[in-house]
Amino acid sequence: MARCLKLLLVSTPVGPLGSGLGGGVELTVVNLLTALTQRGHQVAIAAPESSHINSHINSHINGTQLIQIPGTLQPTAQTQGRDTPATMVDNAVLANQWNYAHRVQHSYDLIVNFAYDWLPLYLTSFFDVPIAHFISMGSLSWVMDRAISQVHDKFPGTLGAYTQTQVDTFPPGLTWQLLSSAIDLSQYDYCQTPGPELVWLGRISPEKGLEDAVAAAQRTQTPLKILGKLENPAYWDNIQRTYPNAPMEYLGFVNTQQLQATVRRCQGLLMTPRWVEAFGNVAIEALACGVPVVAYRRGGPAEIIDHGKTGWLVEPDSVDGLVASIQQLATINRYHCRQQAETEYSLPALGQRFENWFETIIENR
Structure with a gap:
């Protein structure tokens, strides 16, 4: 590790951590927390209210700061069609998460987005601190495809994904960091x-x-x-x-x-x-x-x-x-x-992959 990074992870807005509503990305978030804290980084996570990290199982993440964000959960992207317009529910937890992230951004070296939604992508230009976007699903809507393409053009190197198969579903010509996954x-x-x-x-x-x-x-x-x-x-x-x-x-x-x-x-x-x-x-x-x-x-x-x-x-x-x-x-x-x-698929390998990606984004910014 070159240095200790101060990282703010902004979790999926479709469900609290530990609820299962977020699907596989929940496991990815918690295991990444473990991997990064094992490597000496200071990590906080802004997640929907009622989230829990199962610290009795993942003993390495007891020191993580979990910020509970209230608000209405976002509908899941996979239940909607490709032509579904960008929407924002009333008192959206997604908006509240990113209001919080904007307020505290200067306390961190990097913000990591796990929401599969257009809003964090659109808001990237309004932040002084760089944002890494981990895209957890394939192409599901034209709105997301456009938002991802715009971030790619303005902030190259900030798009991450699981697999080549996943990124092949998006428009061609985009550059991605392939990060795979891991478990404890x-x-x-x-x-x-x-x-x-x-x-x-x-x-x-x-x-x-x-x-x-x-x-x-x-x-x-x-x-x-x-x-x-x-x-x-x-x-x-x-x-x-x-x-x-x-x-x-x-x-x-x-x-x-x-x-x-x-x-x-x-x-x-x-x-x-x-x-x-x-x-x-x-x-x-x-x-x-x-x-x-x-x-x-x-x-x-x-x-x-x-x-x-x-x-x-x-x-x-x-x-x-x-x-x-x-x-x-x-x-x-x-x-x-x-x-x-x-x-x-070990945690040390996952932590190394994400750490290298984060350092590149920070240096380029």
Whole structure:
């Protein structure tokens, strides 16, 4: 580390940290907090009211300053269409977060934005302190595409993303810093001898394609454990009506300790996204437990899974492909899965990548 940086992270405005409403970006924020504080940086985070960092699990981030910002949560971008105009809800937590950031900006070397929204991108020009924008999803709206392109032109080098697959969804000609993701490997126990169950992790929402995993479980009569935030009850009810004989069990949204205790005992994780996943943190959580992943060859998972070694990549939307891959899970060496997680997705590696990016932005500004 060249020097200690004072950093303000501005979290996603769609839900409090720890609620599950923010999806994978919540895990990224908390793990980045851990990685940066381990490297000696002073980090504060402005997050929606009722946020918590699970400090009893992530012991390295006890000294982090968590600023609770009140206000109305922002709707999720993936539930809207490409032509949806830029909107701002009344007393928006997003606006309140950035009002706060503007007031305190001179106390920090850099501000890091995790909101997938046009407002922080637009406001960048009005800040004296540089802002790094970590874009957590692929292209979903024309408004965001334009806002991202404008920031790219005015503040080159300030756009970060998970994967090449993700950035390929945006207009060509943009320069991105690819940062991947990571987890605290000490929180995930390796299991060499699994049971017969499969597991599916994620927000229960149409773009996650849970119904394909359920269909595959029903066809193979393999027990399926489902964990994640119930975001769309009507969608979940329809799955239950459509597959009444599927051997599935919904365990709710759980913390990391409970999640890994369930996942590690399963023979495989199913990932069935209908959209281009920017990354897929659940994949590396499974790998850390030694659990191979069966995923559609779409989005971030296609860059994570080593086909035939740490899981199987399947033709998108093919339940037949899922079934065939489930039947081959026993051929995967579970130790290779854990080994990939340790080699590619550790917190020290994540901290180094982000630190290098931050230093470049500060020097260029």
